[in-house]
Amino acid sequence: MCMVERRPRNIQFRRAVLAMVTIMAAAAVWVCWAAERGTATRVAQQGDIAMQVELVPADGIISAGEPVIARVIFTNQSQEILSLRFPGVAGCTRLAIADSRCEIVLATPKPQPERYLDMVFSGPTLGPGESDEKMLVVTAWYQFTEPGEYTVRVQQLEFKEGTPVLWESSAPLRVLPLDPTRLEARCEELFQGIRKHERGDLDLGMRALALYSVRHELILPYLDWMAREWENWNTCLAIRRVGTERAEKLIQALASRRDQVGKAARIALEKPLEPRIQEVCR
Secondary structure: OOOOOOOOOOHHHHHHHHHHHHHHHHHHHHHHHHHHHOOOOEEOOOOOEEEEEEEEOOOOEEEOOOOOEEEEEEEEOOOOOEEOOOOOOOOOEEEEEEOOOOOEEEEOOOOOHHHHOOOOOOOOEEOOOOEEEEEEEHHHOOOOOOOEEEEEEEEEEOOOOOOOEEEEEEEEEEEEOOOHHHHHHHHHHHHHHHHOOOOOOOOHHHHHHHHHOOOOHHHHHHHHHHHHHHOOHHHHHHHHHHOOHHHHHHHHHHHOOOOHHHHHHHHHHOOOOOOOHHHOEO
């Protein structure tokens, strides 16, 4: 009986070929789409895009501690098809918050383009008059614990040396004194949307990110449920960020479990507490 020796499969080679085929197919679809639209695209520059910031809640009024989300809308005001070539999801987005005295109380760090000079990033493509949007959780960085009038400003920076501002816009925010009943009602609204899989004005991921940004202890039962249900270290990290004794006891209790929930909690214990803009922008 003749035995035929089987050669080991080169799994890495096959994966590389599959990745190449996928990229080529995606490129072919893009070329066909661009041809169908009748013109080539170019990267958007200053003056090409009208940028608008809208806050959630829409009336721009919260009580201290409530989550705030910025919806950033980009509209192509040129007569050409434009590409918004952002690095990753939000690496060129910068958030700044000013108080009633026009003093900057928070500004997120600028990105560092030199880390990505050899990389090309894709982004949404907009025809004349078309719009795209992304959302970011403002309260991931600033909690608005003090009542008063604030201005939330979002800048989109050009991804090159010096990171000059391409477009920017702002929206006013009024913060009322802490109202635990109102804060809990807002958290309950966001949470029930998650449990019932209701999209509404926010998708499920953005609802979760909004809840992650709350630092009051009343958020802990919601985060506890999410941590056990999702086995997600991001949820466990949100528990740590509450920063109270009760929150510490909860995260330690979760970390002591010998299951995926415990594993997620232990990972969260090793993570830095400072958020990155890529983590809270969609």
